Amino acid sequence: MKYAEGSPIQDTKAPEGPIEDRWEKRKFAAKLVNPANKRKLNVIVVGTGLAGGSAAATLGELGYNVKSFCYQDTPRRAHSIAAQGGINAAKNYRGDGDSVYRLFYDTVKGGDFRSRESNVYRLAQVSVNIIDQAVAQGVPFAREYGGLLDTRSFGGAQVSRTFYARGQTGQQLLLGAYQALERQVAAGTVEMFTRHEMLDLIIDNGRARGVIVRDMVTGEIERHVADAVVLATGGYGNVFFLSTNAKGCNTTAIWRAHERGAYFANPCYTQIHPTCIPVSGEYQSKLTLMSESLRNDGRVWVPLRKGDDRLPGDIPDDERDYYLERIYPAFGNLVPRDIASRAAKNVCDEGRGVGPGGLGVYLDFRDAIGRLGRDAVEKKYGNLFEMYERITGENPYDQPMRIYPAVHYTMGGLWVDYDLQSTIPGLFVIGEANFSDHGANRLGASALMQGLADGYFVLPTTLGDYLAAGPFGEVNEEAVAEAEAKVTSRIERLLAVNGTRTPDSFHRELGRLMWDYCGMERTEESLRKALERIPELRAEFWANVKVSGANEELNQVLEKAGRVADFFDLAELMCLDALVRSESCGGHFRAESQDADGEALRDDEHFAHVSAWEHSPEGEPVLHKEPLEYDYVKMSQRSYK
Amino acid sequence: MAVTGAVMVLFLVGHMLGNLKIFISRDSFNDYATALRTLLEPLAPYRTLLTIVEVVLAVSVVLHIWAAISLSRRAHAARPVKYAAKKSQAGGYATHIMRYGGVTIVLFLVWHLLDLTFGVVNPKGPVSTPADRMIAGFDPSRWWMTLIYLVAVVMVGLHLRHGIWSAFQTLGWANRNRYKALRTGAALVSAVLVIGFLAPPLAITFGVVK
Amino acid sequence: MNLTLKVWRQSGPSDSGRMVKYRVEEVSPDMSFLEMLDVLNERLILEGDDPIAFDHDCREGICGMCGMVINGVAHGEQVATTTCQLHMRHFEDGATITIEPWRAAPFPVVKDLVVDRSAFDRIIQAGGFVSVPAGSAPDAHSLPVRKEDADSAFDAATCIGCGACVAACPNGSASLFTAAKITHLSLLPQGQPERLSRAKAMVDQMDAEGFGGCTNTGECTAVCPKGIPLDTIAQMNSDYLKANAK
Numbered sequence A: 001m002k003y004a005e006g007s008p009i010q011d012t013k014a015p016e017g018p019i020e021d022r023w024e025k026r027k028f029a030a031k032l033v034n035p036a037n038k039r040k041l042n043v044i045v046v047g048t049g050l051a052g053g054s055a056a057a058t059l060g061e062l063g064y065n066v067k068s069f070c071y072q073d074t075p076r077r078a079h080s081i082a083a084q085g086g087i088n089a090a091k092n093y094r095g096d097g098d099s100v101y102r103l104f105y106d107t108v109k110g111g112d113f114r115s116r117e118s119n120v121y122r123l124a125q126v127s128v129n130i131i132d133q134a135v136a137q138g139v140p141f142a143r144e145y146g147g148l149l150d151t152r153s154f155g156g157a158q159v160s161r162t163f164y165a166r167g168q169t170g171q172q173l174l175l176g177a178y179q180a181l182e183r184q185v186a187a188g189t190v191e192m193f194t195r196h197e198m199l200d201l202i203i204d205n206g207r208a209r210g211v212i213v214r215d216m217v218t219g220e221i222e223r224h225v226a227d228a229v230v231l232a233t234g235g236y237g238n239v240f241f242l243s244t245n246a247k248g249c250n251t252t253a254i255w256r257a258h259e260r261g262a263y264f265a266n267p268c269y270t271q272i273h274p275t276c277i278p279v280s281g282e283y284q285s286k287l288t289l290m291s292e293s294l295r296n297d298g299r300v301w302v303p304l305r306k307g308d309d310r311l312p313g314d315i316p317d318d319e320r321d322y323y324l325e326r327i328y329p330a331f332g333n334l335v336p337r338d339i340a341s342r343a344a345k346n347v348c349d350e351g352r353g354v355g356p357g358g359l360g361v362y363l364d365f366r367d368a369i370g371r372l373g374r375d376a377v378e379k380k381y382g383n384l385f386e387m388y389e390r391i392t393g394e395n396p397y398d399q400p401m402r403i404y405p406a407v408h409y410t411m412g413g414l415w416v417d418y419d420l421q422s423t424i425p426g427l428f429v430i431g432e433a434n435f436s437d438h439g440a441n442r443l444g445a446s447a448l449m450q451g452l453a454d455g456y457f458v459l460p461t462t463l464g465d466y467l468a469a470g471p472f473g474e475v476n477e478e479a480v481a482e483a484e485a486k487v488t489s490r491i492e493r494l495l496a497v498n499g500t501r502t503p504d505s506f507h508r509e510l511g512r513l514m515w516d517y518c519g520m521e522r523t524e525e526s527l528r529k530a531l532e533r534i535p536e537l538r539a540e541f542w543a544n545v546k547v548s549g550a551n552e553e554l555n556q557v558l559e560k561a562g563r564v565a566d567f568f569d570l571a572e573l574m575c576l577d578a579l580v581r582s583e584s585c586g587g588h589f590r591a592e593s594q595d596a597d598g599e600a601l602r603d604d605e606h607f608a609h610v611s612a613w614e615h616s617p618e619g620e621p622v623l624h625k626e627p628l629e630y631d632y633v634k635m636s637q638r639s640y641k
Numbered sequence B: 001m002a003v004t005g006a007v008m009v010l011f012l013v014g015h016m017l018g019n020l021k022i023f024i025s026r027d028s029f030n031d032y033a034t035a036l037r038t039l040l041e042p043l044a045p046y047r048t049l050l051t052i053v054e055v056v057l058a059v060s061v062v063l064h065i066w067a068a069i070s071l072s073r074r075a076h077a078a079r080p081v082k083y084a085a086k087k088s089q090a091g092g093y094a095t096h097i098m099r100y101g102g103v104t105i106v107l108f109l110v111w112h113l114l115d116l117t118f119g120v121v122n123p124k125g126p127v128s129t130p131a132d133r134m135i136a137g138f139d140p141s142r143w144w145m146t147l148i149y150l151v152a153v154v155m156v157g158l159h160l161r162h163g164i165w166s167a168f169q170t171l172g173w174a175n176r177n178r179y180k181a182l183r184t185g186a187a188l189v190s191a192v193l194v195i196g197f198l199a200p201p202l203a204i205t206f207g208v209v210k
Numbered sequence C: 001m002n003l004t005l006k007v008w009r010q011s012g013p014s015d016s017g018r019m020v021k022y023r024v025e026e027v028s029p030d031m032s033f034l035e036m037l038d039v040l041n042e043r044l045i046l047e048g049d050d051p052i053a054f055d056h057d058c059r060e061g062i063c064g065m066c067g068m069v070i071n072g073v074a075h076g077e078q079v080a081t082t083t084c085q086l087h088m089r090h091f092e093d094g095a096t097i098t099i100e101p102w103r104a105a106p107f108p109v110v111k112d113l114v115v116d117r118s119a120f121d122r123i124i125q126a127g128g129f130v131s132v133p134a135g136s137a138p139d140a141h142s143l144p145v146r147k148e149d150a151d152s153a154f155d156a157a158t159c160i161g162c163g164a165c166v167a168a169c170p171n172g173s174a175s176l177f178t179a180a181k182i183t184h185l186s187l188l189p190q191g192q193p194e195r196l197s198r199a200k201a202m203v204d205q206m207d208a209e210g211f212g213g214c215t216n217t218g219e220c221t222a223v224c225p226k227g228i229p230l231d232t233i234a235q236m237n238s239d240y241l242k243a244n245a246k
């Protein structure tokens, strides 16, 4: 696939000066909207996860006229609900040496020097407010006997800065945001549209002015116009078909915005989570994450010998390879996600994997049970063990769990500036849908932090600055009609094919292809192969997909088909981005770029930039580079040895 | 529901204690019946207290039934289409026993009043002492009458086994630490009531009390 | 395994609906219940039939989107398990499985097994929140919470809003759902200022939606995938009675 190189871009919104003061400065410089005017300003927020839910609630509270959309039957079910482990915040309640600066430092380093310092610093600063806000809303975080909040260390962090609510942190935080949102619905500031899927963006006069949505119950194509549009539609991990994401997660909203001119940044950065329950068969519809906290006490191993098919309990210690402890003595089982994932892949590639198809490694609690006692282990992990047993039918107290890496999170997303505004004026993107803060790898418990930072604290300020120039008047009827016609004709096209393969079967095949060629380890060859295969498969899709039923009803096949169609286009861009970025960094591992120990090797000279892709209707994407500079954290090679 | 139920429970306890007097002697039982009518005399006219109790009870019964009917009407309205298959996971005990049991109790109540209060269907007729009516009513030859009472009283017992616990829950006085105690207590009170109410008729039918 | 399914099919709210029989063959015991339906649906699509519509999203037992009455039991007979987490190994080869939507007037059927649960949102709108604008919160440590209270609040807060409690309740009552939220917020110091008004508003909304009254049958907790305890309802009643006494 060919691409063109366009002019570099710069994020000009971040103020200059000491990093600690930048957000303060930006807030002060932001124009304010007169309270009486707010009611006249309409904002559309698509998505009700942590990012969208908190944003819509806050904007409503501020007095804007908000319309909120989600594809589920209620905003409370957004995929954020599934986050288990926790949320980071630089509260330093433990006095263990944490600070805003340290969280900033860890995040920049964890992101493998591919994120923006200004953004990350702001995230760390705002993190403390999030906890205050959540607690005030009644989020039941874990507490200690003294009544104060408990924290734990998470995903390799050396300080205890992760706040959690058992294994359901995302749920509790989302319910907090959801309740705040419903409060605004009751107050009349937010109008809620559930079971509505955004299918296109309306642009008038260069500004984002609305969305075209499909009412998923009646099939009606509706137009909604506003003075600004906020996308908070989550990640696109489902391009791999199998991932830990909810079944409905999709790229449709951001992809259509991309087609309308919003740049797509770093699409190839995907995070593979090391501790998921392995695939059990062809019918597998999604993968389930087992919280990373399990690695605090579980030990990861595979048999030393290839093809050793004894039961795990029958394999003596000296015939086991605790490979993480062996290769990374300093961090052991707690190495970052990308490293743990790749190590698992490597041992499985060597033929030492366990379980169906040899795609699994053991996560063993034998020693923890021996050391702490079964009760203590049950107290800590009981619900996770139950979940594991429910799915696999195996009891992890008696035999080790089997785990395997799975796609979990996408660091890439629509490009946004410091204000979270995309390259389309008036289109703001928040949460996992943007690319902003995690660089090439996200630290555990930082996505929840980012979503809420964006929604509760950052966007309400920066959007106000944009809206201060509004309202922007009537929207040109032609622009609306054009977008609507595009949506309608696409639906008609999907329904008209009437071929012989289901959308799911295409999705499965695409996912398999992406996993094999653009998954944990990428090579020039694999990516070229993928770039060849994807267009073929897409052509077959448009010639041979079968979408049953009609538009004018609840039609889950049609919904699926539309999403799969967008995944094809996104997959292609991902592979192209992965091909062009011939270095390894964070979650993006190019086999050609590794050091003698097989570790990811960055190429800062050529790739210390954000790759922002511009869509061009003729089909040749244009690459804009945003250079990254590090004034505070010295660039260094990650080492967890 | 809970309040009216509680009133009735209190009444039942008193009623049962009174009934047990039949074991002491006919006169003791009759005295009790008289006392019910003459209590508070001469401060208040004959039958004042009893009338108050009767009115409160009648109101309770009516309200209780009215509440039961309105609950079940709401239940029907809330589920217009029935399940093709429905399996209870909590034993289904409470559901059936409360509604159907309740109806059985009403029918019985009518019969009971006609029998022992007004004596209309009692062999001794209305003009007789309470003890006579009771002893004649449960004569061994009328074993079926005893059987009716047996079934009805057991129904009341089952109703209360759920009802007493449920009333605490409805009034917001229950919590998970008290559940066990409440359930046991409810079962105990119900059992005592059942035994206490059944003892006289059974004793009469089996000729222990004549 | 081979199975016979009897599934409720209803093309829309105005259709009266009926049970339809399907055979599914070669079901793997490791499949989840929804994966089994996926396999059937793939076949139905190719045969030109309308696939069975059902709600689902996370397939991890946390979003609360899935839910069907399986063999007469909401979410199936496996305790503390949502439909999406139910696996076929709990069924016998050759079994007939009856599948129906949640049945309650306030949950009208949208299509097949999909129902409209927006009544739950309206109950939350009535008062299921703490009024605290973003940015105005005091430091999180300014108000310690007893661990026991935090834990009990958490137990109540784990409700996923699936509606199984309503589906299972012989009265079609939404008490467990409503009580779970009221209790969650009632047990925390942050929830105190609005405690009684919240209980009153939410219970009144629940009644206005047309849910039945609670008779403490306990069917709800028995099917609740999160095991929301029954004493939340006592807590709700207590708060509600106090609110009305004021």
Ligand SMILES: Cc1cc2nc3c(=O)[nH]c(=O)nc-3n(C[C@H](O)[C@H](O)[C@H](O)COP(=O)(O)OP(=O)(O)OC[C@H]3O[C@@H](n4cnc5c(N)ncnc54)[C@H](O)[C@@H]3O)c2cc1C
Binding pocket: A046, A047, A048, A049, A050, A051, A052, A053, A069, A070, A071, A072, A075, A077, A078, A079, A080, A081, A082, A083, A084, A085, A086, A087, A169, A170, A196, A197, A198, A199, A232, A233, A234, A235, A244, A245, A246, A249, A250, A252, A253, A289, A408, A409, A430, A431, A432, A433, A444, A445, A446, A447, A448, A449, A451
């Ligand atoms: C299993 C799992 C566990 C995780 N655990 C953690 C953790 O412990 N800590 C942590 O920090 N992060 C965790 N993450 C990551 C984190 O949960 C997500 O990144 C984050 O919740 C994303 O939030 P969001 O608001 O951006 O999007 P989402 O929560 O995904 O919300 C997307 C919203 O957009 C709507 N939407 C999407 N497309 C459309 C459309 N076309 N039209 C209309 N609406 C649309 C959806 O309805 C939904 O409301 C986890 C992720 C997974 C998968």
Ligand code: HEM
Binding pocket: B001, B002, B003, B004, B005, B006, B008, B009, B012, B061, B064, B065, B068, B071, B098, B099, B101, B102, B103, B105, B106, B109, B156, B159, B160, B162, B163, B164, B165, B166, B167, B168, B170, C214, C215, C216
């Ligand atoms: C007269 C016929 C009766 C009918 C139709 C009837 C019906 C019912 C019904 C349907 C309930 C609701 C279930 C519940 O809330 O748990 C109930 C509850 C109850 N009943 Fe009855 N009942 C009758 C008689 C009685 C009697 C005679 C007593 C006591 C002596 C009684 C005591 C109770 C109590 C204590 C409750 C629990 C109230 C609550 O939880 O709110 N009932 N009854």
Ligand code: SF4
Binding pocket: C158, C159, C160, C161, C162, C163, C164, C165, C166, C176, C177, C180, C220, C223, C224, C225, C226, C227, C228
């Ligand atoms: S109380 Fe239980 S059954 Fe009812 S909605 Fe909540 S989780 Fe579902």
Ligand code: FES
Binding pocket: C055, C056, C057, C058, C059, C060, C061, C062, C063, C064, C065, C066, C067, C082, C083, C084, C085
């Ligand atoms: S699909 Fe989310 S709970 Fe079942």
